[in-house]
Amino acid sequence: MSIQPGDNLYSGQAPGSHEEPGVGEVVLGGIRGDLKKDASLAKLVWFKSGGAADWLFEPADIEDLTAFLSSLERGTPVMALGLGSNLIIRDGGVPGVVVRLGKAFSSIEVKRDHVIECGGGAPGILVASNARDVGIAGLEFLRGIPGTVGGFVRMNGGAYGREVADILVDCDVVMPDGTYVTIPACDLDYSYRHSRLTDGAIVVAARFKGVAGDPKEIGTEMDRIAEERENSQPLRTKTGGSTFKNPEGNKAWKLVDEAGCRGLTLGGAQVSEKHCNFLINTGEATSSDIEGLGEEVRRRVAEKTGMALEWEIKRVGRP
Secondary structure, rough: OOOOOOOOOOEEEEEOOOOOOOOOOOOOOEEEEEEEOOOOHHHOOOOOOOOEEEEEEEOOOOOHHHHHHHOOOOOOEEEOOOOOOOOEEOOOOOOEEEEEEEEHHHHHHEOOOOOOEEEOOOHHHHHHHHHHHHHHOOOOHHHHHHEEEHHHHOOOOOEEEHHHHEEEEEEEEOOOOEEEEEEEEOOOEOOOEEEEOOOOEEEEEEEEEEEEOEEEHHHHHHHHHHHHHHHOOOOEEEEEEEOOOOOOOOHHHHHHHHHOOOOOOEOEEEOOOOOOEEEOOOOOOOOOHHHHHHHHHHHHHHHOOOOOOOOOEEEOOOO
């Protein structure tokens, strides 16, 4: 099956449904999930900007996801979407299919030997909270990562001195062709905010291993992380999290500050006054404003310090 922007994949409605084609539950060759055409993504990302997905699919479960992807024509672009925290959706929208993992992929289950198994759609804060409640230490830093398991496993997310590579046992991944595989952490070739997972690979579950700990002490550390984030980051704005990777031996925010970019604006986008490695949408910024401001910051930092900042936020879609 080939998906093109003008195609209509709808082939039936669930019993009793009176919704228009393309909205609600879709029955397509046994597909049970929710499939929408030309679906706005702005409301699903933290920046609250950007275009639409050609197709947005929320699978009913893993079997539904693998069946759907295996039915696509080879080469159809596929992208996973979690909480949309470290992401710029460009104004021209996203080609192909965007897959959003919903409640069916948000389970968290405690296993033996201080291992927690989590669905790819589970938020980091809930993973950390569940670990705390059963006395598993070592996962507290996930409280400081504004994303889902699928996202931070893919990018080796980290905060407060730790990263996913420190705790991951293995992960279950559905490849763009629908193939389901389990990949040990040692095979992901983790480096700073990077893994070997190919574009379109969707992390649907992961297992993290901690150590025995005292729930009160774990909770205290999580509270410290939450307070530090609140005091230092513009959490109550439309932002995308840390914009640039920290260069080796340096901090991105310091370089941005040294280049005189704190508070810099472009259209409706601004470099945060509170933490200048954060870009914010002050109201009606387009994604072009936000990305353009980031590129201007990179230019000024390179001119001032001779260092080239690398984007940490993922930028996807058509300009």
